[in-house]
Amino acid sequence: MSQTWLISGPPGCGKTSWILTTIRSHPGSCGYLRLSGLSEDGLEQGHDAGIDLAWLKDQCPQLQDLSKPDQQCADRIDDQLNLIELQQYRPPAHPGVDEIDPRISNQLKALQLQPDRALHFGREPELPEQDTLEFNRLEAWSVSLHDSVWDPNSLSSFWFELVNGAYGDVYRAKALMNLPDGRAFFCNWIVSQQGSQFLPLEVVEPPTGRPNRASELVVQGKALDGMGMQSTINDCLLSDAVLDMHQAPLREQQPDLSQAKR
Amino acid sequence: MAHAVISCLHANLAAVEAVLADIDQQGINTITCLGDLVGYGPQPNEVVELMRQRAIPTCQGCWDEDIIDGLNACECSYPSQLAERRGHLAHQWTDAEMTAENKRFLASLPTSLRRDKLLFVHGSPNSQHEYLLPDMNAFAALERVETAGAETLFCGHTHQPYVRELRGGSIRVRVQHNDSSSSEEQDMTLPMRRIVNAGSVGEPRHGNTQATYVIHDEATNDLTIREVSYDVAKTCQAIIDAGLPEVFAWRLSHGFEYAERADDASHVCER
Ligand SMILES: [Zn+2]
Ligand SMILES: [Zn+2]
Numbered sequence: 330m331s332q333t334w335l336i337s338g339p340p341g342c343g344k345t346s347w348i349l350t351t352i353r354s355h356p357g358s359c360g361y362l363r364l365s366g367l368s369e370d371g372l373e374q375g376h377d378a379g380i381d382l383a384w385l386k387d388q389c390p391q392l393q394d395l396s397k398p399d400q401q402c403a404d405r406i407d408d409q410l411n412l413i414e415l416q417q418y419r420p421p422a423h424p425g426v427d428e429i430d431p432r433i434s435n436q437l438k439a440l441q442l443q444p445d446r447a448l449h450f451g452r453e454p455e456l457p458e459q460d461t462l463e464f465n466r467l468e469a470w471s472v473s474l475h476d477s478v479w480d481p482n483s484l485s486s487f488w489f490e491l492v493n494g495a496y497g498d499v500y501r502a503k504a505l506m507n508l509p510d511g512r513a514f515f516c517n518w519i520v521s522q523q524g525s526q527f528l529p530l531e532v533v534e535p536p537t538g539r540p541n542r543a544s545e546l547v548v549q550g551k552a553l554d555g556m557g558m559q560s561t562i563n564d565c566l567l568s569d570a571v572l573d574m575h576q577a578p579l580r581e582q583q584p585d586l587s588q589a590k591r
Numbered sequence: 592m593a594h595a596v597i598s599c600l601h602a603n604l605a606a607v608e609a610v611l612a613d614i615d616q617q618g619i620n621t622i623t624c625l626g627d628l629v630g631y632g633p634q635p636n637e638v639v640e641l642m643r644q645r646a647i648p649t650c651q652g653c654w655d656e657d658i659i660d661g662l663n664a665c666e667c668s669y670p671s672q673l674a675e676r677r678g679h680l681a682h683q684w685t686d687a688e689m690t691a692e693n694k695r696f697l698a699s700l701p702t703s704l705r706r707d708k709l710l711f712v713h714g715s716p717n718s719q720h721e722y723l724l725p726d727m728n729a730f731a732a733l734e735r736v737e738t739a740g741a742e743t744l745f746c747g748h749t750h751q752p753y754v755r756e757l758r759g760g761s762i763r764v765r766v767q768h769n770d771s772s773s774s775e776e777q778d779m780t781l782p783m784r785r786i787v788n789a790g791s792v793g794e795p796r797h798g799n800t801q802a803t804y805v806i807h808d809e810a811t812n813d814l815t816i817r818e819v820s821y822d823v824a825k826t827c828q829a830i831i832d833a834g835l836p837e838v839f840a841w842r843l844s845h846g847f848e849y850a851e852r853a854d855d856a857s858h859v860c861e862r
Pocket of ligand 1: 599600627748791
């Protein structure tokens with residue numbers, strides 16, 4: 330019997346990490362979907378252009394993308410565990426699948442998904458609690474970094490400034506960032522934690538120009554200085570010429586790449 | 592007799608005034624400045640004029656050099672593309688703001704000052720742009736002090752104050768006789784040498800917002816790193832009013848500990 334669980338909780342509570350652990354420990358196949366949540370009074374939803382999915386798929390290449398129903402129908406397998414991630418600030422009034430907001434259950438119906446369980450961070454004891462914070466007011470700011478490659482030292486300066494409050498009271502920052510050597514990092518920070526997580530993706534792109542993978546920065550907090558962030562980011566991203574300067578020596582080390590198209 | 596050494600004022604008038612008041616209060620009359628009067632901060636003319644008015648012997652810092660020579664420091668002096676872009680922005684602002692007379696003053700500054708066995712430089716005896724970091728290889732550090740013929744080398748530029756004693760070093764030197772092509776090798780044991788970094792008055796990066804400088808008592812040879820509080824908020828407001836990047840004000844108001852430096856800290860730019 331396949332199972333479908335709806336995993337909800339406020340930003341930064343550890344939904345994606347918990348889902349990754351659950352996928353890894355599940356013996357059968359798994360599916361994943363991230364629903365765009367509902368903004369509540371003064372609490373804005375962080376935009377997501379697929380960095381959670383990109384990160385999970387990098388870690389578990391077999392993971393099925395449930396947003397593509399055709400794929401999912403074709404190989405719906407017994408024992409499959411479907412995990413649906415939803416950013417939701419406040420727990421539903423009552424536990425259980427019957428209390429799911431109709432706007433959410435309609436989205437799921439359209440994808441032929443019917444949750445068997447609804448688990449909310451901060452309510453279910455089986456979910457970790459230490460990063461489940463209560464928010465009263467939260468703004469979101471995000472920027473697509475598709476095609477962008479960071480100067481590595483500039484990225485560490487920017488991230489340091491970001492999480493230390495140079496661009497407003499940041500409670501939560503999450504990103505997938507590309508480096509010139511083809512590596513990418515899943516960067517993760519929440520105000521309740523001491524340091525940031527920088528997790529390298531398994532897939533390393535060849536050093537032949539700009540990588541073709543999801544890349545985005547999502548920031549949530551108060552009094553966010555979007556213009557300030559954008560202007561610093563512009564100073565951190567590499568131009569074609571500088572990117573090539575970084576990559577040329579790497580291509581020479583991998584002779585089969587020197588012929589590859591740029 | 593005690594003397595004070597200050598460095599890296601970075602156009603932060605409130606910090607410079609507070610440090611000079613602290614020095615005056617201790618009855619110290621001899622002050623040496625290791626440069627970087629300008630850059631990042633909002634009051635380049637005011638700070639230069641104060642130093643001129645007090646007639647404080649000053650050597651030229653990396654920023655002072657760049658303001659006169661134009662920005663021809665190689666990219667290697669910046670730790671990142673971001674630092675480079677911001678540095679250029681601050682440079683352009685300072686360049687436009689400064690009077691011709693104050694620029695001439697910066698141009699007139701020597702790259703080093705010497706008093707007996709004390710040598711005063713901004714970065715290192717090699718260059719205003721070289722960082723002598725506290726964890727630099729001991730031999731390389733000793734080489735810098737010894738080649739310059741100093742017992743105590745005062746430097747700045749890293750914005751992190753420290754006193755480093757280099758004991759019992761020995762070096763092998765090849766002595767070339769000028770009358771012939773013959774040469775011989777000699778082992779020399781060196782007496783204790785010291786590198787003293789004065790930190791920064793106007794842009795501290797040692798872990799808190801206080802301005803730092805050092806006092807050296809020549810009678811006892813004691814060295815003291817002083818930390819001085821000043822009106823940080825006033826300078827931060829002046830940075831914002833001047834239209835400089837707000838992140839400069841943010842940095843100043845937090846006093847984070849970090850060294851802005853090239854990966855290879857001892858890299859010397861070959862311009
Ligand atoms: Zn300096
Ligand atoms: Zn300097």
